[in-house]
Amino acid sequence: MKLTVWTYEGPPHVGAMRVATGMKGLHYVLHAPQGDTYADLLFTMIERRDHRPPVTYTTFEGRDLGEDTAGIFKKTCQGAYDRFRPQALIVGASCTAELIQDDPGGLAGAMDIPVPVVALELPSYQRKEIFGTDETFYQLVRHLAQPMKKTPEVTANLIGPLALGFRHRDDIQEVKGLLCEMGISINVVAPFDATPKDLTMLGQGHINILMYPEHAEAAARHMERTLGIPYTKTVPIGVGATHDFIAEVAGICGVVPKADLSRLRQPWWAKSVDSTYLTGKRVFLFGDATHVRTAARIARDEMGFDVVGLGCYNREFARSIRTLGKEFGIEALITDDYLDVEKAIEEAAPEMILGTQMERHIGKRLGIPCAVISAPVHVQDFPARYAPQMGWEGANVIFDTWVHPLVMGLEEHLLTMFREDFEFHDAAGPSHHGTPAPKPVGVAPAPVRAIGAVMVWRADAETELKKIPFFARGKARRNTEKFAANQGLQEVSIDTLYEARAHYAR
């Protein structure tokens, strides 16, 4: 038993729903109690889908439990097939139905349904949403994809994008563009907008572009093994990663690596002098492994940030993120406990958080700006405009998105110079945001115990610290305490503050 306030991932059957809802012509019959239909709103409200997810729930109740819940499942399954006439069905159980052990797969298999029925075994009490997406897509591919003759021209399958994904809709466009430059056309995109029939054609592709390892790695490995289709290991988020991706694809397909950089503005935007103030901004990264891995590289190599913390919530990728942490000289945080993440961020006192919807909450509470880089995300992260993360345009979008929450460069200088101005002061927050930044709660008042000991601030040092603008105060406090502790001091004076400042000067 584990106490959870907010969760990064839903249960695994929600992962299966994300695959089913991303596709067309597929229907999911879910053995689940009344109430589990809440999951529909994730798609219709958060993602603003204009149709119901293709899911029929048995919605059994207490009075059904002593009776024939298996009968209810069969009736529901037949009814769903008759009404929706899908090309294929997936069947499975939610957490409660798993306990009553009706075996939806067996029941549906014994029925006379004239289309492929794929049974899902998603252990609700061990696994989570991302396992559900990966396993569901793998099972669909395993049942539907066949070895077949390759297309005469070089074609690629884009695998991994699905419903409720962070910018999947636009990433597809962007990756298609990158491939098109090299003369590679598209065989199948899946699960996004694919039909079960499309999945049967996967085998004629020459290469699988594994866009999101979280959702399609099992399927990619399976296709490599059984269909002989190699898959890409580079996820093209960021300028460097996109260059690497192009080289990798060209290598696999035996084509000339080509790139049209005419729309890529990010490198100049990052190099132009206005961006100087971004130098060494301390950022904390948290999200799914793929987005954190790519964001870490962008943060360090393409924005000039200082990555002071990173981690992911999907344990399946823990090892690779721990390795990434070592590469950055920090210990990666692998947890799905929101409170642990909050604590780690509070201790690291970054100047910006790059995270998920949850970290947006944390940032709000701690008064730290936050940009979203990964699912889970909310309605505002499904923009009407084209806003990919991948490819050249993705790099542009990321630059804008990450800079937006920050106080602008010149403004930062003015705030430092005229911090006593009654109108133009740091508590007013970035001037291009309508509302004042929330007052930091918990950060400033509570001494940060970086080294474990309690550091006492003398009143004059505390006053001096307050003269440092809010966006730099957390860093200054932390550095000073670290410096003081290293010097064996128990108390911070004004001199300690400035000595620490000199020590850490860059």
Place this chain on the structure above:
Amino acid sequence: MNHSARITARTCRDAPVLRQRGQREVFCGLTGIIWLHRKMQDAFFLVVGSRTCAHLLQSAAGVMIFAEPRFGTAILEEGDLAGMADAHDELDREVARLLDRRPDIRQLFLVGSCPSEVIKLDLARAAERLTQVYAPRVRVLNYSGSGIETTFTQGEDACLASMVPALPASDMRELLLVGALPEVVEDQAISLLGKMGVGPIRVLPAPRSAEMPGVGPNTVFACLQPFLGTTVAALQNRGARMIRAPFPFGEEGTTLWLKAIANEFSVDDATFERVTVAPRTRARTAITNASAVLRGKSIFFMPDSQLEIPLTRFLVRECGMEAIEIGQPYIHKGLVDPDLDLIPAGPVISEGQDVDLQLDRIRAVRPDLTVCGLGLANPLEAEGLTTKWAIELVFTPVHFYEQAGDLAGLFSRPLRRRDLLKPEAAGPFPETHAVAR
């Protein structure tokens, strides 16, 4: 007071009820935690359930809540399913940790879920055991918010009902108002009744556990919400007596509700008139303004909040709408009869749901306004229908006179918005504005 509640024509009270069983598109009772934890400020709601429960609470609430919530889910794991004794130990450990982290908590609700009920985890026993450990600082209660036992607002009913046996005994003649309402609305009710000389007035649930009301044979109570059937029975078991009335939505509902209480407390007509005339007039004016676009429009309620019957009464009688179907998850006749009495016969009354068949009926009649859950609203809008999310009715102050105009406004806004938006004005190709995604 010359308001007549007598209806001579046939009403909905004896109308046949359409009962269908199929997929039910409703929330489970856990959803009530989203408003209950805000109402009871020293209470914590600990759901003993699965990741699905936690995900539901955050998906249904995530849209609205950004503060640290006073609720959480103790997620059952593989090991908990194997040995029941272990599950109780685990629960004790999680409760200890929680109460340690939140010393401000005075009431802890262990909330049962579908999985905890299927594995027959005895939360009543756990609550007793934990009460012994943490009394008198914390009182531990339990109820079920599971989808196999409850729908949506029934969770509040189960919660309040669980509190009733623990209320202190009282012989005082007191009026108890039952139902979790926003403070602004509760204060209005208390102020109106106070001005009539009705009192003392207590509320269940009280904002803090120390203020919980007593109950006994001299207690009379009035419900603020139509979904509190179990709580009513629990209060009646303690000897309290219910004042039956239509629910206080709109000018008419509020007046009839207040009048029933006024009669119980022998308030004379002149006093009643003096206290209510100004707010009644204001309410009528507000409703007239807000309901202009509702007059003559048809409405279809899918089953959701259990407010469907009283709201239909308001919309039909005060806003001039025509009801096509009034769907509810379940009908508690004893509570909604006074409202059914006031709705002229005509609309289909349905209980339970087969969502696909109900959607077929909606597509056949194409109502001007469909009240439905969040999962269905956008899909129906994409089919050209206008919708109102039912959940907003539970999260918005809509009771009593001063909110009557707002209540009408909740229904008129989608229609006004439909008239405001002119997508075809954006380009010369009206046939191309297919819904994008």
